[in-house]
Amino acid sequence: MSEASRPAIEMAGVEKRFGATEALRGLDLAVPTGTVCGLLGPNGAGKTTAVRVLATLIAPDRGAVRVAGHDAVRHPEEVRRAIGLAGQHAALDEGITGRDNLHLFGRLHRLGARRARQRAEELLTRFGLADAGDRLVRTYSGGMRRRLDLIASLVTSPPVLFLDEPTTGLDPRSRLEIWDTVKELADGGTTVLLTTQYLEEADRLADEIVVVDHGAAIATGPPDRLKAAIGSQVSVTLANPDQLASTAVVLSALTGGDAQVDVAERTVTVLTVPGVSVQLPSLVRELDGAGVLAEDVAVRAPSLDDVFLALTKESAAAMGRAA
Incomplete structure (x- = not known):
């Protein structure tokens, strides 16, 4: 060089x-x-x-x-x-x-x-x-x-x-x-x-x-x-907190990611796996088909904060396995 x-x-x-x-x-x-x-x-x-x-x-x-x-x-x-x-x-x-x-x-x-x-x-x-x-x-x-x-x-x-x-x-x-x-x-x-x-x-x-x-x-x-490497973030806020578990199942199946449930805020959030694209209309149809009554549904591109948290979480897990 x-x-x-x-x-x-x-x-x-x-x-x-x-x-x-x-x-x-x-x-x-x-x-x-x-x-x-x-x-x-x-x-x-x-x-x-x-x-x-x-x-x-x-x-x-x-x-x-x-x-x-x-x-x-x-x-x-x-x-x-x-x-x-x-x-x-x-x-x-x-x-x-x-x-x-x-x-x-x-x-x-x-x-x-x-x-x-x-x-x-x-x-x-x-x-x-x-x-x-x-x-x-x-x-x-x-x-x-x-x-x-x-x-x-x-x-x-x-x-x-x-x-x-x-x-x-x-x-x-x-x-x-x-x-x-x-x-x-x-x-x-x-x-x-x-x-x-x-x-x-x-x-x-x-x-x-x-x-x-x-x-x-x-x-x-x-x-x-x-x-782009960590996928989009999908978030659903529910009217009925009893539907949190069923919503988590729908989102995990649709995105391939692990759903995070916030009981206090009545929300379910998940990051899609890389390569999986979720469109808002198809997400609404899936929720409606499962009988989920949603107050708010959002699909947004990941922020650098999401990248940072995902990468450092993986790094900490790898260091723990190596210990």
Whole structure:
């Protein structure tokens, strides 16, 4: 593979232990240049450890890691020159202005004083913070702080950007602002690796999703393909709770999936098995033929939340069998 065609971010068989804890267990990852990759997984799955390995903050025990064409183990200093990193907590000095924070980051990255000032102005203007540039960061809203932290990671115009849960704790408006910033970066050719616990965030931003559990990748693909792989969700709300059991039988037979009954809400829900398509008219006919009186019937495409829950449930079951 030529350097020009190599992914911007690569991990192959990466392992990392912290004492008895196996944080990464043969993790494989490949992110093409100029794309956004969403790294998803439950707490403790290994997402942040993966980012720390890629950013050369910790070394892997085994496996190969390359970022922007550089071996992260042999040449960590080259990787650091090629990346930006925004962690879960803003790395800002709240006692100085936003403009001075960016200038400080530029000087720390060995930009000259003039270039550091120039870069600070460029970034403040580009990302809508020019009017707040002379305010102390302690007066910023949470969304403004996160946005400033994100653009501080761009002072050196890195081709690769790591975002570790960049919108945690933000209100919906601030989250949308960060999403717009990430989209703009990706449109400009920056390769972005994004870890997040917000499934909608990954669905909106990522070209490809990698689901990680117990330190290994358990699924990879574009969001739409992952959603299509687990089937549609069928839900029926009943007028008579005595018909829950019979409705579950009808839905299981029609979809091939396992019906979930919620007695309190008088609903039966099931995910169709992959490849099975359920149309609303045929579903209504089947229920009517079984004498089921339904208050509401719905067939909807699966969300990324459904994908995440299904995959991690399977992973946990597999780990239990292997134990």
